[in-house]
Amino acid sequence: MTAVDLPAVPRVLIAEADPWSRDLLKQVLLNVRCDARLDVCADGQHAATLLGEKTYDLILADWELPGVDGLSLLRSVRQKRRSLPFILLSSRNDSASVREALPLAPTAYLTRPLNMESLTQRLQDLLLNEGESVYCEIPPLAPGMTLPAFLERRREVCDGAPLRVDxxxxxxxxxxxxxxxxxxxxxxxxxxxxxxxxxxxxxxxxxxxxxxxxxxxxxxxxxxxxxxxxxxxxxALKHNVVLGDPGLVAYAERHWQLSQDSADYARRLARMLELDHQRCYSACILHRLGDLALLRCLEDWRQGGGALDDEAIGESLDAFGAAYGSALRTRWRLPLELRQLIAGIYSLEGGVYSREALVVNLAAQMARLTEHEGLEELAGSKTARLLKVGLSELTRVRKT
Structure with a gap:
């Protein structure tokens, strides 16, 4: 594909088994051509079916696809369209594999781990004319859309939290x-x-x-x-990973700080009690993920033309924050043990608790205390008694 025959809007097929590698390829490509029409699949048979149904301008496929592998897809494509751009991805970097692929004339043969700059440059060469850039406007909200309805729709597809770190x-x-x-x-x-x-x-x-x-x-x-x-x-390539609304940024800062304080307290308590401090830290740093993901969706709402004020942000967090967190942890398939530990931060139900669950629950309670609130009441709580930590231990944890 050359600059003179570039389609107005390219159609691209991405075939990659690993969900996170698949998402990465999608983001890199959309960063080059945000208007591209994308089909994404996880196995070679599905890819072969799509190739029989649609005409593509570019294919990115993993050699190690289940079912029909990427090399077989490339062979099938070359029998029909010798010049169709086809980027073959593989974990095989040995000379024998390269010699096997080269006669089929892949546009590029990229080995893992991928070089992001090289991949981006390849996509720019294939999908953009020289000096061209593509701008995609943010679509407006559907007429009559309400904020609760918008958030309910986004709950199962939200892309996680904004980034705290550069x-x-x-x-x-x-x-x-x-x-x-x-x-x-x-x-x-x-x-x-x-x-x-x-x-x-x-x-x-x-x-x-x-x-x-x-x-x-x-x-x-x-x-x-x-x-x-x-x-x-x-x-960093994803949409709205940096919040722009000052009100949303203020809420995010509070949730980030609450997560950090909880995690620090949990790590200190766990070390003091000779428990798994890394697991406790991990659970606490993640326990506000849903609230943060919701704030990112509220940025989408605002950019789509929706009204947003402090009251609406607070009400949305109360109504949807927990549900967003649960949906994300399930959809991303975080380990059940970790999800159970995160759940212990919010409530301790039943009669038997792991000591790590007691630690993260107590740490989160400590993090929610204001600077003017003492530790006396918390030291007398059921959680502290079960862990056998008193005021002196909690004071030490807080001051460390």
Whole structure:
């Protein structure tokens, strides 16, 4: 495809089995051509069906697709359209695999972890004329749309929370002479609920096996370093990851701080009691993810022309915040053990509680105290008694 025959609006097929890699490819492509008509699938048979039904201007396919693999798709495409741009993605970087693919003339053969800059440049060359850029206006709200109806519709498809951390700066600070320093990267992003949730979810996706990953540290060590870096950088490409409305920013700051304070208290309490402090930290840093995701959707509402004030923000959080969090944790398939621990922050039901659940519940209660409220009442609570911590221990945790 050359500049003279570029379609007005290109149709692109993305075939990738891993859901998080699939989402990353989608975001990189839409960052180049926000108007592209996208079909996205997770297996080769579905891709083959789509290729038989529609005419595409570009295909991105993973060699390791289940069912019909990406190389077979490329072979089928070349039998009909020799010049159709086809980017083949693969974890195979050995010379034998390259020699097997080259006779089928892929437009590009990209190995994992992907080089984001190289992929972006390839897509720009294929989808844009020289010097061209594409601007996509934000669609207005449907006539008669109410805020509750809008939020109800978005609950099952929301894309998570806004970013707290500047991801480009975080990655740059974590790159050293020998590549990505995972410990440095963890130090840079551990306060961001969205990054934490996405990396944990990706590490537990279909392409990875073994013990469920429940912490950021475990996720970073299970994912290939380049994949972690790409996923983090890919988050910055998404819509409204930085809030623009001052009122929404103020609410987000409060929820971020509440998450951070809870997580810090939980880590200190867990260490004091010789419990799993990383799991406790992880649960607390994630427990306001739904509220933050809701704020990001309210930014979409505002940009679509909807009215928004402090009262509407507060009422929306009360009505939908918990439901957004539950929907996200389920849809992203965060481990059940981690979801149960997060649930313990909000309530302790039944007669048997894990000590970690008691820790995160107590830590969240501490975080909600104002600077003028003392710890005496909290020290006498059922949660503190079950953990056998008193006023002196809580005071130490608060001051550390």
């Amino acid at each position: 991801v480009k700066t975080a990655v740059q600070r974590s790159l050293g002479p020998e590549g990505l320093d995972l410990k440095q990267l963890e130090d840079q992003v551990h306060s961001d609920p969205q990054i934490t949730a996405v990396l944990i979810a990706a590490a537990n996706s279909a392409g990875y096996h073994g013990t469920p990953v429940q912490t950021l540290s475990e996720a970073l060590h299970k994912l290939v370093p380049g994949q972690s870096m790409n996923l983090i950088l890919g988050l």
